[in-house]
Amino acid sequence: MKSPICDMLGIEFPLLAFSHCRDVVAAVSRAGGFGVLGATVHTPDTLERELKWIDDHVDGKPYGIDVLIPENISTSGEKDVTWKSLEARVPLEHRAYTRDLLKKYDIELTTTEVDDNQPQPFDAGTALELLKVSFNHPIRLIANALGVPPKAMIEMGRKHNVPVAALVGAKEHALRQVAAGVDILVVQGTEAGGHCGEVSTMVLVPEVIKAIKPIRDVPVLAAGGIMTGRQMAACMAMGAAGAWTGSVWLATVESETSEIFREKMIAASSRDAIRSKGRTGKPARQLRSVWTDAWDRAPESPGALPMPLQSIISRDAFNSIDRAAAAGNAKARDLVSYFVGQGVGLIDSVKSAGALVQEFKEEFAEAVEHINALVAESGAKQ
Amino acid sequence: MKSPICDMLGIEFPLLAFSHCRDVVAAVSRAGGFGVLGATVHTPDTLERELKWIDDHVDGKPYGIDVLIPENISTSGEKDVTWKSLEARVPLEHRAYTRDLLKKYDIELTTTEVDDNQPQPFDAGTALELLKVSFNHPIRLIANALGVPPKAMIEMGRKHNVPVAALVGAKEHALRQVAAGVDILVVQGTEAGGHCGEVSTMVLVPEVIKAIKPIRDVPVLAAGGIMTGRQMAACMAMGAAGAWTGSVWLATVESETSEIFREKMIAASSRDAIRSKGRTGKPARQLRSVWTDAWDRAPESPGALPMPLQSIISRDAFNSIDRAAAAGNAKARDLVSYFVGQGVGLIDSVKSAGALVQEFKEEFAEAVEHINALVAESGAKQ
Numbered sequence: 001m002k003s004p005i006c007d008m009l010g011i012e013f014p015l016l017a018f019s020h021c022r023d024v025v026a027a028v029s030r031a032g033g034f035g036v037l038g039a040t041v042h043t044p045d046t047l048e049r050e051l052k053w054i055d056d057h058v059d060g061k062p063y064g065i066d067v068l069i070p071e072n073i074s075t076s077g078e079k080d081v082t083w084k085s086l087e088a089r090v091p092l093e094h095r096a097y098t099r100d101l102l103k104k105y106d107i108e109l110t111t112t113e114v115d116d117n118q119p120q121p122f123d124a125g126t127a128l129e130l131l132k133v134s135f136n137h138p139i140r141l142i143a144n145a146l147g148v149p150p151k152a153m154i155e156m157g158r159k160h161n162v163p164v165a166a167l168v169g170a171k172e173h174a175l176r177q178v179a180a181g182v183d184i185l186v187v188q189g190t191e192a193g194g195h196c197g198e199v200s201t202m203v204l205v206p207e208v209i210k211a212i213k214p215i216r217d218v219p220v221l222a223a224g225g226i227m228t229g230r231q232m233a234a235c236m237a238m239g240a241a242g243a244w245t246g247s248v249w250l251a252t253v254e255s256e257t258s259e260i261f262r263e264k265m266i267a268a269s270s271r272d273a274i275r276s277k278g279r280t281g282k283p284a285r286q287l288r289s290v291w292t293d294a295w296d297r298a299p300e301s302p303g304a305l306p307m308p309l310q311s312i313i314s315r316d317a318f319n320s321i322d323r324a325a326a327a328g329n330a331k332a333r334d335l336v337s338y339f340v341g342q343g344v345g346l347i348d349s350v351k352s353a354g355a356l357v358q359e360f361k362e363e364f365a366e367a368v369e370h371i372n373a374l375v376a377e378s379g380a381k382q
Numbered sequence: 383m384k385s386p387i388c389d390m391l392g393i394e395f396p397l398l399a400f401s402h403c404r405d406v407v408a409a410v411s412r413a414g415g416f417g418v419l420g421a422t423v424h425t426p427d428t429l430e431r432e433l434k435w436i437d438d439h440v441d442g443k444p445y446g447i448d449v450l451i452p453e454n455i456s457t458s459g460e461k462d463v464t465w466k467s468l469e470a471r472v473p474l475e476h477r478a479y480t481r482d483l484l485k486k487y488d489i490e491l492t493t494t495e496v497d498d499n500q501p502q503p504f505d506a507g508t509a510l511e512l513l514k515v516s517f518n519h520p521i522r523l524i525a526n527a528l529g530v531p532p533k534a535m536i537e538m539g540r541k542h543n544v545p546v547a548a549l550v551g552a553k554e555h556a557l558r559q560v561a562a563g564v565d566i567l568v569v570q571g572t573e574a575g576g577h578c579g580e581v582s583t584m585v586l587v588p589e590v591i592k593a594i595k596p597i598r599d600v601p602v603l604a605a606g607g608i609m610t611g612r613q614m615a616a617c618m619a620m621g622a623a624g625a626w627t628g629s630v631w632l633a634t635v636e637s638e639t640s641e642i643f644r645e646k647m648i649a650a651s652s653r654d655a656i657r658s659k660g661r662t663g664k665p666a667r668q669l670r671s672v673w674t675d676a677w678d679r680a681p682e683s684p685g686a687l688p689m690p691l692q693s694i695i696s697r698d699a700f701n702s703i704d705r706a707a708a709a710g711n712a713k714a715r716d717l718v719s720y721f722v723g724q725g726v727g728l729i730d731s732v733k734s735a736g737a738l739v740q741e742f743k744e745e746f747a748e749a750v751e752h753i754n755a756l757v758a759e760s761g762a763k764q
Contacts, residue, residue, distance in 0.1 A: 200573040200582040234616035
């Protein structure tokens with residue numbers, strides 16, 4: 001395809017797939033798309049291992065990595081914040097609320113031990129370390145979410161001749177990213193899973209393209225709700241250079257998601273994917289469950305803590321919830337949740353990542369044929 | 383164009399334009415689209431006058447009308463509810479809150495006299511009377527919002543051989559409408575102006591198409607955020623049979639909107655169009671202003687009343703606000719608001735409705751050319 005993204009990333013079909021699972025990343029790239037590994041959960045050591053595995057399984061095809069460096073976080077300005085030190089900052093009220101909630105569902109809240117020097121979640125310094133590790137591998141893209149990337153990240157990209165992509169959820173953010181010098185904008189509508197804004201993909205994609213055009217012609221990847229090749233074609237008809245996808249890969253055989261969450265995804269409609277602060281402290285779209293209701297709707301909710309404190313709470317809680325649900329605690333299922341977009345309403349089966357890339361290509365071609373058939377006798381073309 | 387909607391409605395380009403302004407309706411239909419007059423604000427007498435005017439100005443081209451019959455309204459089950467009787471039900475607290483709010487902006491809240499027997503806003507009986515009047519004119523579509531239409535409406539459509547369209551904001555609602563026998567679904571994403579749900583156009587259109595397909599092949603008009611022919615092409619690439627638009631016509635020279643609101647639309651970004659109960663008591667997207675903040679965000683807000691009571695409050699309030707703003711009260715501008723979708727972020731000028739239809743056609747053709755150029759050398763088509 002002749003999209004500028006294909007040239008930049010060395011691919012034939014501009015379908016980017018964000019996943020925390022190396023198997024998905026490699027399978028998508030092998031099938032002609034472009035896998036992007038979510039690296040935030042890693043240490044430099046574990047990331048090194050994952051990238052090595054990808055290199056061994058990607059048949060020389062290009063792939064990228066994604067980090068998450070929040071511009072606004074409650075620990076801004078503090079140095080070397082450790083996970084342990086944050087644990088001490090979680091109010092007792094929030095701990096008790098979490099423990100009591102899980103208890104009602106017969107789940108014991110257990111705490112995972114962390115090293116004394118383990119950095120806070122979403123730590124910017126760690127993210128830059130992860131990027132350094134990744135440049136020892138043939139990565140073709142580095143992407144960042146939750147704000148303008150630090151200068152060091154953009155400079156790293158320049159130095160290694162690797163494009164830097166930034167996720168944005170509003171026109172105003174896109175303009176700041178273009179000024180900061182990013183190479184690709186991932187324009188993500190509110191329907192997306194994970195951290196998201198309030199403007200829809202259908203509006204935000206043309207709004208951003210129009211706003212940045214007079215400044216610099218940065219290619220736009222459309223994101224948010226895209227689960228099919230037809231939607232991808234729709235976004236490209238509006239001027240996007242390709243699609244950035246996430247949730248759709250959660251329902252692949254290769255993905256990291258639990259069997260229970262897969263079942264919940266297949267049962268869910270779009271309205272079950274809600275925007276909540278209950279998981280990370282910033283609005284992020286996720287499957288509605290007793291957990292999100294407890295933070296968003298319950299009158300007795302103490303309110304979610306700011307990022308990164310809410311993640312300290314939710315990590316232990318979801319480890320406990322997922323373990324209990326997997327062990328057969330039927331009540332625990334009601335709490336199970338994970339980041340997923342409104343497109344969950346389109347998921348009705350689990351398939352392999354490679355087959356899904358192929359399906360995207362076929363649906364894309366169908367959409368083009370369909371629109372051509374519509375206008376074949378039209379006044380619109382004359 | 384070969385869309386089923388074109389055959390059903392007798393048009394060449396499946397662009398439907400909802401407007402309260404007869405000039406917009408006639409201009410769109412004359413230009414090859416399909417104007418739909420919002421009739422809810424009318425009495426049978428004033429509607430008769432409007433439709434006569436349209437007949438005289440539409441050059442024999444087809445058009446339709448739209449009513450609003452809420453399935454859920456706080457006066458459900460009561461007979462012959464008058465506007466006057468509702469005025470007595472508005473709590474004093476809400477009246478005082480409104481009066482004090484306007485006073486802070488140097489606006490005197492004046493009350494518009496109503497006839498003793500004037501029906502409540504959104505009265506179902508009145509809506510059916512309006513439909514009866516409209517069948518004395520060559521209307522080609524009747525549309526309804528806010529729930530499954532009453533049986534009488536569907537029967538009227540059958541009898542007069544006029545298709546019945548229903549607006550839906552969720553898959554579950556679409557399935558109920560198909561079971562009730564509607565002929566066309568207007569699938570409206572959360573980005574739309576006016577009453578809307580929470581699922582985006584990008585997700586809801588394919589989700590509904592997929593859900594109804596095994597039941598009955600009802601043509602789907604995509605709605606929500608569509609301001610350009612490129613977006614229309616995008617929706618049709620996803621399988622929509624055409625587009626239903628509203629907000630984009632507010633910025634035409636023919637529309638009923640005030641000069642001040644036009645200026646505010648041009649200045650607004652998509653994030654300024656928010657979902658609020660402040661105008662009608664049900665969530666409806668509108669331009670954020672001091673008014674919406676006062677109902678949604680102010681700690682001292684008494685909370686919006688249920689439909690139709692909030693409309694009793696907001697009608698008098700906005701009459702007073704708009705009059706004060708037009709008379710040069712600069713502070714009153716901060717309160718000015720109206721229903722508008724997130725697509726407001728794409729509005730940057732005021733043009734004629736006829737020119738806008740032409741622009742849609744050109745942009746549609748451009749989108750088709752663009753997508754064909756993309757795949758000209760693609761593996762996707764092989």
